């Protein structure tokens with residue numbers, strides 16, 4: 001078993017609950033401290049150390065690092081694209097303040113590694129939308145995207161200036177059955193499975209031909225840990241890596257679900273999230289991650305759909 005002591009901030013969210021489980025498997029339950037601003041998520045209760053923590057409270061972060069002898073931190077707390085547009089200043093404050101606090105603490109406390117997620121939301125309508133490359137025009141139009149792009153540059157700055165080993169991925173929409181997403185534009189791709197099983201129908205808040213890059217949570221968790229385990233000399237960029245698995249539209253995911261639930265019905269009522277999606281890539285070129293540290297996805301739409309429906313209690 002590995003020696004590090006790991007802190008996960010924002011552990012109660014969609015990625016956190018699954019990442020904590022994977023990290024506890026790798027490092028041992030007692031060596032992974034899960035924290036969130038809320039009471040423990042049921043998947044985190046009684047399974048290892050848990051603390052209530054506000055990601056913007058630097059003193060509280062420092063206290064937990066010293067209490068547990070933390071060597072690595074994953075900072076997952078954030079407001080996502082749709083929630084962010086409802087309160088842009090709050091999204092900026094939460095997303096940036098939590099990162100800047102942690103970067104300073106990481107340098108002062110000489111942490112071995114920091115992980116901070118970025119997103120395809122860094123891209124905007126002026127970015128090439130198909131096979132979006134690692135380096136391209138980046139002019140985000142959501143406050144979430146602006147904060148993620150600024151954060152990427154802060155991560156690179158701390159690496160270049162202070163030698164901090166900080167790593168990051170630009171996640172596409174993430175689809176999971178153990179944990180629910182909250183406040184994203186890609187959330188429809190999780191809701192649709194729940195509604196298909198519960199009601200046999202779903203009203204989608206994006207239009208039928210809106211293609212977005214997506215990934216099954218199993219791949220995302222494995223990719224995150226593989227990036228963190230990769231030898232530092234393999235990482236040719238300290239901006240976040242493009243990461244990709246599949247791209248599909250609401251119409252295509254509905255067709256995949258109909259292979260298991262033939263009378264599943266979908267209709268479309270696009271709302272403000274349509275405009276966010278219209279500014280994002282349709283597909284992502286992640287060849288740099290594949291070349292630098294060997295990234296490879298396992299799940300496509302068909303495999304993911306079968307696994308989602310099986311685990312959510314369907315066929």
Ligand code: AKB
Pocket residue numbers: 080081082118119120121144171172173174183184185186187
């Ligand atoms: C969102 O939709 O805001 C997130 C993301 C793509 O980062 N899922």
